[in-house]
Amino acid sequence: MSETLILVCNDDGIDAKGIHALAKVAKRFGKVVVIAPDSPQSGMGHAISVSKPLRLKPYPFGDGIDAYACSGTPADCVKMATGVVLHRKPDLVLSGVNHGLNASISVFYSGTMSAAMEAAIEGVPSMGFSLADFSADADFSASERIVDIVLKNHFHYGTPENITLNINIPRLPLEQIKGIRVCRQAYGRWVEEFEERIDPHGRPYWWLAGRFKLNDEGTDTDIWAIENGYVSICPVNIDATAHHTLPQVNRWKLENLAMTEVRETAPHFVEFTPPE
Amino acid sequence: MSETLILVCNDDGIDAKGIHALAKVAKRFGKVVVIAPDSPQSGMGHAISVSKPLRLKPYPFGDGIDAYACSGTPADCVKMATGVVLHRKPDLVLSGVNHGLNASISVFYSGTMSAAMEAAIEGVPSMGFSLADFSADADFSASERIVDIVLKNHFHYGTPENITLNINIPRLPLEQIKGIRVCRQAYGRWVEEFEERIDPHGRPYWWLAGRFKLNDEGTDTDIWAIENGYVSICPVNIDATAHHTLPQVNRWKLENLAMTEVRETAPHFVEFTPPE
Numbered sequence: 001m002s003e004t005l006i007l008v009c010n011d012d013g014i015d016a017k018g019i020h021a022l023a024k025v026a027k028r029f030g031k032v033v034v035i036a037p038d039s040p041q042s043g044m045g046h047a048i049s050v051s052k053p054l055r056l057k058p059y060p061f062g063d064g065i066d067a068y069a070c071s072g073t074p075a076d077c078v079k080m081a082t083g084v085v086l087h088r089k090p091d092l093v094l095s096g097v098n099h100g101l102n103a104s105i106s107v108f109y110s111g112t113m114s115a116a117m118e119a120a121i122e123g124v125p126s127m128g129f130s131l132a133d134f135s136a137d138a139d140f141s142a143s144e145r146i147v148d149i150v151l152k153n154h155f156h157y158g159t160p161e162n163i164t165l166n167i168n169i170p171r172l173p174l175e176q177i178k179g180i181r182v183c184r185q186a187y188g189r190w191v192e193e194f195e196e197r198i199d200p201h202g203r204p205y206w207w208l209a210g211r212f213k214l215n216d217e218g219t220d221t222d223i224w225a226i227e228n229g230y231v232s233i234c235p236v237n238i239d240a241t242a243h244h245t246l247p248q249v250n251r252w253k254l255e256n257l258a259m260t261e262v263r264e265t266a267p268h269f270v271e272f273t274p275p276e
Numbered sequence: 277m278s279e280t281l282i283l284v285c286n287d288d289g290i291d292a293k294g295i296h297a298l299a300k301v302a303k304r305f306g307k308v309v310v311i312a313p314d315s316p317q318s319g320m321g322h323a324i325s326v327s328k329p330l331r332l333k334p335y336p337f338g339d340g341i342d343a344y345a346c347s348g349t350p351a352d353c354v355k356m357a358t359g360v361v362l363h364r365k366p367d368l369v370l371s372g373v374n375h376g377l378n379a380s381i382s383v384f385y386s387g388t389m390s391a392a393m394e395a396a397i398e399g400v401p402s403m404g405f406s407l408a409d410f411s412a413d414a415d416f417s418a419s420e421r422i423v424d425i426v427l428k429n430h431f432h433y434g435t436p437e438n439i440t441l442n443i444n445i446p447r448l449p450l451e452q453i454k455g456i457r458v459c460r461q462a463y464g465r466w467v468e469e470f471e472e473r474i475d476p477h478g479r480p481y482w483w484l485a486g487r488f489k490l491n492d493e494g495t496d497t498d499i500w501a502i503e504n505g506y507v508s509i510c511p512v513n514i515d516a517t518a519h520h521t522l523p524q525v526n527r528w529k530l531e532n533l534a535m536t537e538v539r540e541t542a543p544h545f546v547e548f549t550p551p552e
Contacts, residue, residue, distance in 0.1 A: 043323060043324045043325070043326035043327070044323045045321040045322030045323040045324065046322060046323075046384045047321040047323040047349075048321065048385055050319035051316065051319070053473070054470075054481065054483075056480075079468045083469070084472075108322045108393065109322055114321065117384065121465045153528040157528050159525075160525065162463070163518040163521050182522055182528070184517040184522070185516055187438070187515070192355045192359035194355075194360050196360075203331075204331075204332075205330065206329055207329050208348075233525060234516075234517055236516045236518060237516055237517065238384075239461055239463070240383050240384070240513055240516070241460040241461045241512065242436065242438075242439040242511040243460065246460070246511065249436065249509060249511050250458045252429040252433050252458070
């Protein structure tokens with residue numbers, strides 16, 4: 001059997017401190033190849049480059065690790081890995097360690113998590129790691145221990161299919177971290193606070209800012225875990241179907257609906273009259 | 277009670293034929309405001325603009341509809357609507373009609389669906405519509421009838437909370453559409469086929485291309501519906517948690533895990549030794 005092949009990527013860019021911490025730990029578990037954006041791609045969500053071509057350059061990452069800087073998005077990096085660089089699927093994709101949390105609803109905006117999701121879509125086990133510290137020189141020493149523990153578990157117990165793991169780490173020294181909890185995504189959202197400015201030509205422009213608002217009292221959520229000194233692990237679905245709502249939408253009169261002019265040729269349509 | 281306020285957006289850009297079809301039908305149900313990207317944003321996923329400011333310009337949309345072209349992503353447009361233009365939440369957000377399907381896994385890459393998701397995150401009922409025709413001059417006449425039927429149902433029966441509806445329409449004349457089915461998202465993915473080219477300076481670059489591969493035999497999926505002449509409606513979750521896998525991840529030894537050097541101060545940690 002060939003050596004375990006681990007792809008490491010992120011959204012902060014290939015020169016971020018967090019991806020170096022992640023690659024260093026990953027190397028204990030197999031051969032590591034780094035493919036990451038050549039510039040910061042935070043907030044990039046699951047964007048892919050459909051209207052511009054992609055560039056890829058070898059990057060002097062250090063530690064004897066093969067690395068490539070990609071001009072595209074985090075999701076592009078995972079696609080380029082399989083399609084252009086590795087010519088096979090990796091055995092595991094790790095994304096991060098992100099400079100800043102990606103808990104709750106941020107999973108949808110995060111390029112870090114989208115790279116991990118892209119791997120899950122391709123059928124490859126994957127995880128995204130994020131530390132609650134935005135600063136460029138954040139301390140990843142506790143994160144390295146958490147990554148190590150999670151990877152030991154992954155290689156021993158396995159990870160469920162068709163998901164990725166969203167792992168968020170509080171900004172605490174290792175000895176103050178209380179443990180690791182498996183959590184659900186907290187309900188919450190970013191409340192927009194746009195800042196309007198006027199450019200030198202007298203035209204307005206807006207900066208998107210916001211503050212996170214938690215709408216969830218649960219103690220089983222990722223936000224609760226982080227605020228209470230735990231690392232959170234949330235399994236994230238690639239099946240976005242809201243299965244529990246299928247019966248409610250099925251109450252709609254759809255199959256029996258309403259196109260008078262085609263009723264003759266399609267007798268399963270019945271006119272639908274909304275109430276006045 | 278004030279008039280129903282409907283925000284219309286898309287990812288193909290404010291001058292696309294599909295958004296005009298959607299706004300025209302939406303106008304039957306309330307006051308319509310259009311805020312859409314000033315350029316095509318396909319494949320943009322749930323990207324938001326965190327590192328560049330946003331511009332917004334009134335746009336001559338016609339039909340007496342207030343419209344604004346935004347320099348940002350589809351998700352930005354929804355944020356700008358609430359935060360800058362409307363100063364209130366709309367009652368409904370409609371996105372599309374997209375030129376091209378957004379069924380199955382494409383929900384994650386689609387800017388159209390991300391605008392609808394963004395509305396759901398803000399607690400606003402929302403729907404994304406997509407037609408299985410990429411061409412700029414696609415025929416949206418059947419789509420207009422489908423939008424009308426769906427909106428009648430929404431205003432009569434309501435739509436579940438914390439979801440958005442992903443509605444895909446086959447490329448068929450109205451009289452050949454067999455009906456509308458409530459579906460789950462089909463398992464499938466885009467298989468990358470990168471095309472390598474060499475620029476005039478001798479350097480390689482890659483175009484991302486791909487073909488869709490269905491990994492799902494079900495007859496209850498969106499892809500099955502479209503391939504068999506039905507419109508599909510898939511409710512899409514904003515809770516990405518893979519709830520069904522929580523027990524499996526909980527089998528991991530996490531709470532009891534393993535940091536020898538902190539065992540004294542954190543007695544809930546127990547050393548974990550992976551098998552050789």
